[in-house]
Amino acid sequence: MSLSLSLSQLPSRVRLIDVGPRDGLQNEKTPVPAEVKIGLVQRLQDAGLQEIEVTSFVSPKWVPQMADNAQVMAGIQRQPGVHYSVLTPNLQGYQASLASQPDEIVVFGAASEAFSQKNINCSIAESIERFAPVVQAALAAGIRVRAAMSCTVGCPYEGDIAPERVAYLAGLLKQIGVQRVDVADTIGVGTPRKVQAAIEATLRHYPIDDISGHFHDTYGQALSNTLAALELGVWNFQSSVAGLGGCPYAKGATGNVATEDVVYMLHGMGIDTGIDLDKLIDAGSYISDFLGRQSHSRVAVAMLNRRAG
Amino acid sequence: MSLSLSLSQLPSRVRLIDVGPRDGLQNEKTPVPAEVKIGLVQRLQDAGLQEIEVTSFVSPKWVPQMADNAQVMAGIQRQPGVHYSVLTPNLQGYQASLASQPDEIVVFGAASEAFSQKNINCSIAESIERFAPVVQAALAAGIRVRAAMSCTVGCPYEGDIAPERVAYLAGLLKQIGVQRVDVADTIGVGTPRKVQAAIEATLRHYPIDDISGHFHDTYGQALSNTLAALELGVWNFQSSVAGLGGCPYAKGATGNVATEDVVYMLHGMGIDTGIDLDKLIDAGSYISDFLGRQSHSRVAVAMLNRRAG
Numbered sequence: 001m002s003l004s005l006s007l008s009q010l011p012s013r014v015r016l017i018d019v020g021p022r023d024g025l026q027n028e029k030t031p032v033p034a035e036v037k038i039g040l041v042q043r044l045q046d047a048g049l050q051e052i053e054v055t056s057f058v059s060p061k062w063v064p065q066m067a068d069n070a071q072v073m074a075g076i077q078r079q080p081g082v083h084y085s086v087l088t089p090n091l092q093g094y095q096a097s098l099a100s101q102p103d104e105i106v107v108f109g110a111a112s113e114a115f116s117q118k119n120i121n122c123s124i125a126e127s128i129e130r131f132a133p134v135v136q137a138a139l140a141a142g143i144r145v146r147a148a149m150s151c152t153v154g155c156p157y158e159g160d161i162a163p164e165r166v167a168y169l170a171g172l173l174k175q176i177g178v179q180r181v182d183v184a185d186t187i188g189v190g191t192p193r194k195v196q197a198a199i200e201a202t203l204r205h206y207p208i209d210d211i212s213g214h215f216h217d218t219y220g221q222a223l224s225n226t227l228a229a230l231e232l233g234v235w236n237f238q239s240s241v242a243g244l245g246g247c248p249y250a251k252g253a254t255g256n257v258a259t260e261d262v263v264y265m266l267h268g269m270g271i272d273t274g275i276d277l278d279k280l281i282d283a284g285s286y287i288s289d290f291l292g293r294q295s296h297s298r299v300a301v302a303m304l305n306r307r308a309g
Numbered sequence: 310m311s312l313s314l315s316l317s318q319l320p321s322r323v324r325l326i327d328v329g330p331r332d333g334l335q336n337e338k339t340p341v342p343a344e345v346k347i348g349l350v351q352r353l354q355d356a357g358l359q360e361i362e363v364t365s366f367v368s369p370k371w372v373p374q375m376a377d378n379a380q381v382m383a384g385i386q387r388q389p390g391v392h393y394s395v396l397t398p399n400l401q402g403y404q405a406s407l408a409s410q411p412d413e414i415v416v417f418g419a420a421s422e423a424f425s426q427k428n429i430n431c432s433i434a435e436s437i438e439r440f441a442p443v444v445q446a447a448l449a450a451g452i453r454v455r456a457a458m459s460c461t462v463g464c465p466y467e468g469d470i471a472p473e474r475v476a477y478l479a480g481l482l483k484q485i486g487v488q489r490v491d492v493a494d495t496i497g498v499g500t501p502r503k504v505q506a507a508i509e510a511t512l513r514h515y516p517i518d519d520i521s522g523h524f525h526d527t528y529g530q531a532l533s534n535t536l537a538a539l540e541l542g543v544w545n546f547q548s549s550v551a552g553l554g555g556c557p558y559a560k561g562a563t564g565n566v567a568t569e570d571v572v573y574m575l576h577g578m579g580i581d582t583g584i585d586l587d588k589l590i591d592a593g594s595y596i597s598d599f600l601g602r603q604s605h606s607r608v609a610v611a612m613l614n615r616r617a618g
């Protein structure tokens with residue numbers, strides 16, 4: 001734990017990757033039309049988000065919510081300086097995504113063997129082999145490649161995940177050329193020291209600038225874990241506007257940490273994000289209103305109460 | 310900020326003061342009978358809580374929810390090693406509490422002049438003068454005295470509160486003999502660095518062992534703030550089972566941080582609390598079921614989902 005910094009030495013700037021349109025909406029039961037997704041992406045970039053995970057190119061048989069991927073990518077008004085990423089779990093998906101000109105593709109792997117087997121029916125090593133040609137093709141085409149590492153702290157089937165398993169996965173991803181990785185607490189069971197251990201394991205293969213934190217708020221720990229990651233120097237984080245999303249494979253897992261809550265904490269600590277919190281609240285209201293439910297963001301709820309005066 | 314410790318140097322043990330029966334239930338609209346309050350206290354001590362804020366001795370005209378104070382104090386089955394505290398805002402309340410033999414009495418003061426005026430119709434200095442004879446009487450009777458310092462980070466009327474104001478309040482409380490103080494973020498607007506600044510201001514007058522953190526979760530920041538306080542060495546915290554409570558004077562303020570959520574984080578970090586989380590979840594279910602609503606604790610919701618299997 002010798003890498004820990006005190007609060008006085010935290011990064012002065014953080015970049016947030018909003019995964020709401022993809023990771024968030026892919027688990028929604030309410031069908032969300034392409035124009036609403038496009039409207040959400042527009043509002044996120046208007047609020048200052050510089051990275052947005054827009055959709056996934058995956059079989060509509062598996063994820064019907066993302067069947068409109070090409071339509072959404074074609075409909076967004078791209079803004080200079082904003083990066084748009086898409087999930088491409090296989091070569092077919094990757095090829096289908098090319099016409100949409102993503103700035104970055106995302107593959108994934110689990111730090112838990114049991115999760116890998118149950119989620120994608122193969123071992124961790126096999127899953128990485130499958131991704132290798134996707135990564136190779138993307139890099140050859142000049143497209144950035146990120147990998148989401150799931151279950152880096154805990155697994156719904158195996159329980160606690162040893163940092164060694166995270167290092168193993170990170171090493172495999174590095175070998176096939178993945179440029180940066182997300183340390184994801186997919187089921188939100190992590191606490192600060194465990195999250196730091198997963199990040200430290202990842203640091204054996206990736207520099208701090210290429211690591212992002214992705215924390216779910218199932219047990220209310222996501223912001224503490226964000227703070228713990230900041231103390232290691234992590235300055236890239238994933239979050240989801242209005243706390244959209246969850247994990248269909250992880251029983252009891254609720255949403256991603258809300259972007260609004262992360263931004264509130266960071267701004268309160270004097271850390272720059274380039275995001276306008278009021279506009280972000282509006283983006284969250286837009287999608288929450290469409291879904292007909294209250295936002296999962298505590299900051300959004302508190303600030304909307306205030307606005308209502 | 311030079312006092313910050315890294316995560317490797319946090320306290321190894323934390324003591325939690327559950328304020329649910331008093332601070333939590335005093336703002337409930339649903340009338341809670343004395344036997345339910347007694348049942349809640351029983352379940353909290355069975356779960357391993359060593360400090361419980363049971364009730365307040367205040368005019369029933371102001372806080373009708375606590376009119377059964379003597380009945381509740383008489384009904385609880387005291388357990389050796391557990392401390393039972395009561396709020397006594399004036400000499401009349403203090404005298405009324407004596408028959409109940411509290412282990413500790415609690416007075417309060419605000420770090421915000423505007424809040425003090427709106428809450429108790431007097432200046433901060435005047436409020437401390439009023440508490441002086443209460444403190445004096447309690448100390449003479451061998452009863453411990455704690456003070457809750459409200460609005461130490463932000464105020465619903467004044468906005469940000471300067472650490473100087475916290476130091477001023479802490480100094481006044483020290484002068485009248487108050488033995489330990491709570492640094493409360495009454496409206497939950499604090500973030501880690503601001504909370505650390507409020508604690509550091511308090512450290513000018515009180516040693517770390519006599520300072521407790523009291524964070525509301527209105528903006529979802531309470532656990533991050535707890536982590537930030539731990540990094541300064543704070544090892545006493547207040548929390549409320551099931552996240553009961555709020556602040557009737559602070560518009561939009563929702564509950565205290567849930568004891569379950571704090572315990573989950575601390576245990577996940579290897580920090581001992583002496584609390585059995587499963588029994589604590591049961592205590593939270595007992596009162597949430599009575600109130601007919603879902604717990605505000607994310608840990609309780611997640612663990613009850615799991616139990617339901």
